[in-house]
Every structure is written in structure tokens, then in C-alpha cells.
Amino acid sequence: MKLLEGQIAIITGAASPRGLGKATAQMFAEHGATVVIMDLNKADAEASAADLPGTGHFGINGNVTNKDDCIRVAQATLDAFGKIDVLVNNAGITQPLKILDIEAGHYDAVTDVSLRGTLYMSQAVIPAMRAQKSGSIVNMSSVSAQRGGGIFGGPHYSAAKAGVLGLTKAMARELAPDNVRANAICPGFIATDITAGKLTDDMLKQVLDGIPMGRAGEAKDVAGCALFLASGLSGYCTGTELDVNGGSLI
Ligand code: NAD
DSSP: OOTTTEEEEETOOSTTSSHHHHHHHHHHTTTEEEEEEEEHHHHHHHHHHHSSOOOOOOEOOOOOOTTTHHHHHHHHHHHSOOOOEEEEEEEOEEEEEEEEGHHHHHHHHHHIIIHHHHHHHHHHHHHHHHHHOOOOEEEEHHHHHHHHOOOTSSSHHHHHHHHHHHHHHHHHHHHHGGEEEEEEEOOOOSSSTTTTTTTOOOHHHHHHHTTTTTSSHHHHHHHHHHHHHHHHGTTTOOOOOESSSSTTTT
16 A cells, blocks of 8 residues: 555655665655655755656755745745645754854754754745645654763754754644644664764664664664654644654663
């Protein structure tokens, strides 16, 4: 059964070949969605879209921290397809800093992409979703929001991702009367470029010891959760946070 047949989905930060956004785009396309990939670099976004199964997908450059870019991407999607069913706010960056090392530029960079970007892209699609009386917004938060950043993200990353959870719940409450849903995913330690090559063997052992399932997650583990939240299977879920972390919070 295809869960997103005929649906139009925008996924931000989906050009990274090993990333969660790309894996989500792949799974959405396999389930019948037409996907718009938004990322910083036009050629990378186009290459990522060209690689997906099915037809009609396209890549477009855009910086989620720039409100005009977000509006342009939403409008390009509406011009092409006349509707937007799903938005996945996936773009994010990490900085492995300690609390006293965070300066204004670090704070701005990290919070701008995860939190301001999620706000701006959501604002860009909400009018269309409201008019349609349907839509699903899926926001990529992190286990770092729930228990601190650990080795990868700094405290400002944890704060930004916790902000994403608050924003998700506030949007869910406000948009529910128009049948527009907003939910968040909290991935744990997933093997992608964000985590690749950043750990010594000792650090890796320490991370894996904290995961009851004893392994890093795979991008497709997160993509499956995004598919569930995007599709009608989760039609009565809004304002939720879905943990995909191998049991890290047990
Ligand atoms: P990644 O680095 O592989 O991909 C991130 C993508 O976002 C890249 O393609 C990058 O070009 C894009 N991007 C960065 N800034 C952008 C901007 N301003 N505008 C548009 N695109 C931008 O990362 P990933 O591991 O796939 O992570 C995806 C999301 O999941 C992020 O929000 C990350 O914080 C979150 N996350 C990842 C993990 C993990 O273990 N990998 C865990 C928890 C949460």
C-alpha cells in the first residue's frame, strides 16, 4: 500500500546524500509522493531530486533562515502542483561546543537554521494548507532537546531543538481547527554526515553503551517515522513528539 499517493511534499535540507532528509525523500517518493527538495546549493538539490524514484520531483535552492527564500520555495511548489500536502522541516546544523564557548555567532547560526528556519518554512506553507483544510508539518527535533546535546550538538543546539518542540505544539494547537497537523521527530544517534567521523572508538563505545538497542540508528529508521507522521496513518496525531532512538530515554 502506498501511503502518500498523489501527495506533494517539501523537504528542507534533503540534498545531503546520507542524510535524514534524503532518506525521507526517498521513502516518500517510494510511497507515491512528489517531492520538492530544498537545500542551500541548487545543483545538489537538483541532483538529489533527480535520484528519486518516480517523476515530477524537483530540487530548488533556498536558505530556510531567509523568509523570502521560504516564500519563493512554497510558491514554486504551488505554481508546479497547486497544493502542498506535507512539509518536513529537516534542515539543521550542529556545533559541538561547551556552554562557555558559545558566542553570539554560534548561537545565531544554530538557532537560525533549526528554529527560525522551521518557523519561516511553516509560515510559508500554512496559508495553502489552511485553504486546503489539510496538511502535515513534520519537524526534526532531537534527543538533544530531551536530555542535552552530549558529544555532537552544543547547548545552543539542544535549546534550538527544544524550541522546535515548543513551536510544534503551539502550531499544532493553532492549526488543528483547519485540519493541519504538526508533529516532531526526536532522533537519537543516527549515522549520517552530521555524526560521521566525529567520534574516537572510546567515544563511540560510550555512545553505544547508552543505547539499549546497542546500535546507531539508520536514516531509514527516521524516514519511516516521517512517513507515518506525514501520512493519514497518523491522522489523529498532532502536537506529538516521536522518539526514534533505540531506547536511549528508557
Ligand atoms: P546532514 O548534515 O546530513 O544534512 C543537513 C542538510 O541541511 C544538509 O543538506 C545541509 O546543506 C542542509 N542545510 C543546512 N543549513 C541549511 C539552511 N540554512 N537552509 C537549507 N538547508 C540547510 O544532517 P542529518 O544528520 O541528516 O540531520 C537532519 C536533521 O536531523 C537535522 O535537523 C539534525 O539536527 C537532526 N538530527 C540528526 C541526528 C543524527 O544523529 N544524524 C540526530 C538528531 C537530530
